[in-house]
Amino acid sequence: MERETLQGMSATINLRQRIGDLTRTALLAAQDGGALPSFEVPADVPVEQSRHAAHGDYSTPVCMGLARLLRRAPLQIAQIVAQHMPAAPSIARVDVAPPGFINFTLEPTWVASTVGAILAAGDSWGNIALGKGARVQVEFVSANPTGPITIGSARNAVIGDVLASVLTAAGYTVEREYYVNDAGSKVRNFGASIFARYGALFGVDVPFPEQGYPGAYVTDLASKARDNFGRRYLEAQDRDSAVRELGQWGIQMILETVADDLAALGVHFDTWFSERSLYDTGLFDEILAKLRAGGFVVEHDGATWFRHSDLEKDAVLIRSADVIPNPEDRPTYLASDIPYLWNKLVERKFDRAIYVWGADHHGDVPRVQAAAKALGLDVNRLVFIIYQMVTMLRGGEEIRMSKSSGEFITLRELVDEVGPDPIRFMMLTRTVDVTLDFDLDLAVEQSDRNPVYYVQYAHTRISGVLRRAMEAGWDVSSKGDLSLLTHPSELGLIRKMLAYPEVLTVAAQSLAPHHLTTYATELASAFHAFYRDCRIVSSEPDEAELTRARLVLAQAAQIVLARVLRVIGVATPDRM
């Protein structure tokens, strides 16, 4: 049976869940009473918010699905179930509608009373226990540390960061990780590029590598190297190791700015994981031996391949015999993904490892999954969020960027120009499955009409009202008689506030953070409607009680707005 005493609720009311449970109880009761034949009652009864007021607040189509099984008309089943529906303080009425819906209408006084629970829960409002503390790692961005973060990583950064926040709010223990690709030939070329510029500063002609990095930041790094190290690397006996050391030093320098730039966007990592460490600790060799023992490794033309029956014709190159002369550079980047997943799931024991990858990497998913299988691990512990690419437009023209050509717009430039909030919000307004056009002119030009301001403005409006109320001598912290909240716009706002835990549940279960921006906009809209229809601080003497109640509502609404905005990671301004 449901418990509805407000103080008994941990923090959050989940109406969808609750109505599903009620319906399930009714189904079981109808069975026990013989009104319905015996059948297996579904564990999860589907419940949705009604789209039209005529259909109540929530509805379930469950009876229509049972019609065939029970050989009864769905409407008849719905009527029987409705008759067995247990009474609940939250539900005012239960109606049956053709062809077999059961519609629930909330009890208005109960709805109004929940405002107190929201206010009491405060910052914990909406948090749900879905994760039960399971440990989840979200690995994202992980852009090459051979150059500054570009705007090409913006979507990845926001999706990963907000996903982590969503999961935290949903009761998971979450770690944010950046995988640093500090092994392989790219790093080598990067070091050689710095070395060439560095040499030039001393008038020494060092050939610039063919696959080098021509960006101006490389020259800046070379100057810094000259200031820090003088001629040390130029005079080194072993040019190869000098280049390598300079490359590693350059990566460290880059990573510092990468961390700063991401912080400017509001993104912070718990762990920066070095790809090189997979080799240095011997894990790579260990895992390779394991795969070999399992018969998943084949040698062909002097190269080493990972093969798995899942991969059809594909095989993954682990180690090449040629092309790269330096043996320590030989494993491919895909090869290091295999010990890396072992490190995540076995050594560090994450229950789930989430990868946030651009669509250009989607082809690697089956390979990593096959590797997990080959290592005897549960593939479902690896979750891949594949988001579609972002097309950057300026002046209606697509901007093509690449670090190797040295032509790109940095994330930092974008953040400095537009600010973190619009970027974060806009990157979350679409599902990860659709490509995104990001018009730089529009982002700047129309920034004050960006949807994020619409939501933030609602928050600001509430702050303004509360300020005015305090100036007028109202005790803003006081309680109010919530039963006075009866206006449709008041109840509409509260109902929207109550939907937050449901939205969070959906976002966490489907790993789809865009639901939050959609919801935030709807919540702001509900507040604006309330603001329009209901004078909050009244000067009428006989409306003092109503004013008190509405001040409580306004505060509770602000809490929910702030909760959503915090999860999205944008500011909650008190003035705009």
Added chain:
RNA sequence: GCCCCAGUAGCUCAAACGGAUAGAGCGAGUGCCUUCUAAGCACAAGGUUAGAGGUUCAAUUCCUCUCUGGGGUACCA
């Protein structure tokens, strides 16, 4: 060739495990500031959900095919 994603209002996109009358923003239209911020609100306009089949009581949603766009396709990560 094969694999992945998408195609919904003029534009950019939503639509929870398949549910009832497919929703927002922008743009264009008409109104609303002498009391809490007009970065707001109201009204009205805009749709054969790319096309064709199929499954289902019910399809924007699932399946097949076609068309269009984007991405990938083993040593750049």
